[in-house]
Amino acid sequence: MSEDVKEAYYEAMSEGKYDRKPTLIAKYDSVRLFWEDDIMRHFMRPYLYPLITEKQPNLERLRILDMGCGGGDGYDLLMNTKGKDPGVYEHRVQLIPQDILGHYCGFDNNPQLIESARKTYSDNEKLSFEIRDFSDGLPLNEGEASYDIYFTSFGTLSHLNSKQVVKLLADIAKHCGKYALLICDWLGRYSYEWQTLWQLKDDESQFIDYVISYLYPPDKRPRRKLDSFPLRLVSRREILEDVEAARKASGVKIAIKDIFDHSIFVGRHMDTGEFNPHCQPIRRVVNALHADNIRTDLERLVINYHPKAGFTFLNQFYDRLQMAWNAVVRYTIALLASYDMDTDEFREEPEIPGHYPEVLRNSMMMIRRLMKGTAWLRTGDPRANIIEPQLGYALRALELGMQEGLGTGHGIVAIMEIRK
Numbered sequence: 265m266s267e268d269v270k271e272a273y274y275e276a277m278s279e280g281k282y283d284r285k286p287t288l289i290a291k292y293d294s295v296r297l298f299w300e301d302d303i304m305r306h307f308m309r310p311y312l313y314p315l316i317t318e319k320q321p322n323l324e325r326l327r328i329l330d331m332g333c334g335g336g337d338g339y340d341l342l343m344n345t346k347g348k349d350p351g352v353y354e355h356r357v358q359l360i361p362q363d364i365l366g367h368y369c370g371f372d373n374n375p376q377l378i379e380s381a382r383k384t385y386s387d388n389e390k391l392s393f394e395i396r397d398f399s400d401g402l403p404l405n406e407g408e409a410s411y412d413i414y415f416t417s418f419g420t421l422s423h424l425n426s427k428q429v430v431k432l433l434a435d436i437a438k439h440c441g442k443y444a445l446l447i448c449d450w451l452g453r454y455s456y457e458w459q460t461l462w463q464l465k466d467d468e469s470q471f472i473d474y475v476i477s478y479l480y481p482p483d484k485r486p487r488r489k490l491d492s493f494p495l496r497l498v499s500r501r502e503i504l505e506d507v508e509a510a511r512k513a514s515g516v517k518i519a520i521k522d523i524f525d526h527s528i529f530v531g532r533h534m535d536t537g538e539f540n541p542h543c544q545p546i547r548r549v550v551n552a553l554h555a556d557n558i559r560t561d562l563e564r565l566v567i568n569y570h571p572k573a574g575f576t577f578l579n580q581f582y583d584r585l586q587m588a589w590n591a592v593v594r595y596t597i598a599l600l601a602s603y604d605m606d607t608d609e610f611r612e613e614p615e616i617p618g619h620y621p622e623v624l625r626n627s628m629m630m631i632r633r634l635m636k637g638t639a640w641l642r643t644g645d646p647r648a649n650i651i652e653p654q655l656g657y658a659l660r661a662l663e664l665g666m667q668e669g670l671g672t673g674h675g676i677v678a679i680m681e682i683r684k
Contacts, residue, residue, distance in 0.1 A: 291479065294550070294551045299526075299656070300418075300527055300675075301340075303664060304341060304677065311445055311521060312413075313347075315412060315413075315445060325364055326365050326413070327366050327368075327413075328342065328367070329414050330371070330416070331402075333377075335380040336391075338415050338416075339368055345358070345359045347359045367391075367392070368390060369391075369392050371398070373399075378393050398432055401434075402432055410440045412445065414436050416448050416449050419450060419495060420449055421448050421449060424496065425469060430510045431510075433507060433518065437510060437511070443681070443682065443683050445681060446682065447677065448678050449675055450677075451498070452498070452499070452525055453470065455527075455533075456534070456543065457533040457534055457540055458472060458540060459572055460540055461497070461539060464574050469502075471496050472494070477536050498671060500676070518680050519680060519682070519683070523677070523679075525668075525673030527663075530550055531675075534546050534547045535548050542569075544564075545564075549565050550656055550659065553653055557644075559647055559648045567590060569582050569586040578670070581670065588620075591620070592658055592659060600647070602614075608640040621665070631658055635651060
């Protein structure tokens with residue numbers, strides 16, 4: 265991590281932007297907590313589950329290495345992954361119980377972030393946080409045992425170029441035991457947030473001068489020059505190429521099990537518009553859906569995607585997602601307008617077309633059932649505190665069900681397995 269990167273993060277930390285409290289503008293906003301983290305968990309769960317179920321009967325403990333751990337968010341992300349289809353009765357639903365965790369090691373080369381992680385998790389002796397740099401491969405202490413999970417999150421590997429990523433993955437492949445799960449995260453090359461940076465030729469590495477301006481209120485952004493630092497943008501193709509190069513370099517098979525996008529239309533820089541003037545502050549409006557006792561102007565959720573010439577396949581994807589997104593929003597608005605508080609019935613129910621994709625129909629039907637079951641409540645504010653948060657989850661379901669893992673989200677994640 266360069267000095268510019270460290271200074272940018274340190275400035276945000278010193279102003280409280282990394283405090284662990286959900287707000288409309290902060291690192292831990294509602295989209296981060298209820299959208300991004302949960303989408304990561306959704307895709308990780310099928311691969312974590314067999315690993316855990318194999319460890320428990322054999323009385324083996326799990327070892328996790330979090331590379332570029334920052335303030336230790338990866339620990340919460342992994343340990344709060346729910347088990348498979350928990351029922352409504354259970355209250356302990358974590359997939360990874362504390363008693364199966366043997367050791368979690370997080371490393372980063374930013375001393376301020378490591379110090380923050382140590383303070384946050386000082387009461388857990390199974391966790392350690394160390395200052396290490398992975399720009400020249402996997403940094404290991406002498407005699408350090410292998411891990412079951414090698415993990416990165418929230419664009420960590422975008423700090424590295426292709427050659428560095430290949431070296432890191434090859435080192436992991438050689439260091440791990442008979443089986444290991446790799447979860448790696450980059451910035452998506454084709455996020456709508458930086459549409460102006462899309463290139464017709466994608467055969468060369470591409471970096472963005474990234475700014476963490478999204479942590480500041482809009483009225484303060486133009487008044488200050490924030491430090492920027494380079495981050496690599498990647499697509500599915502580049503991930504496949506880097507993994508294949510690591511396989512050849514290590515002589516160990518690295519099997520890609522899944523590649524997925526997260527934060528499509530709700531990425532951090534949707535609100536700033538710094539890399540695409542057509543961006544709407546959709547993330548901020550989705551955050552408002554989860555605010556207690558505050559009703560949101562749902563018209564502000566309607567997306568107006570601007571296509572870019574020469575990118576037909578991307579424009580088609582975004583247009584489909586935009587139409588599905590707007591259909592859910594407008595359907596919700598129509599139901600709210602039609603609900604009669606005197607009769608607790610809809611005066612008129614808009615139709616759900618049968619030709620819509622299943623994920624879209626399911627989202628719309630969920631909103632209808634929810635509204636029928638809760639809109640009649642006279643305690644609290646059912647629209648603000650029940651219906652609007654569930655609308656946020658319905659929109660999240662569209663991202664889960666319609667994405668293609670192309671690099672169209674703020675982040676793109678690859679889940680890999682190594683078996684020897």
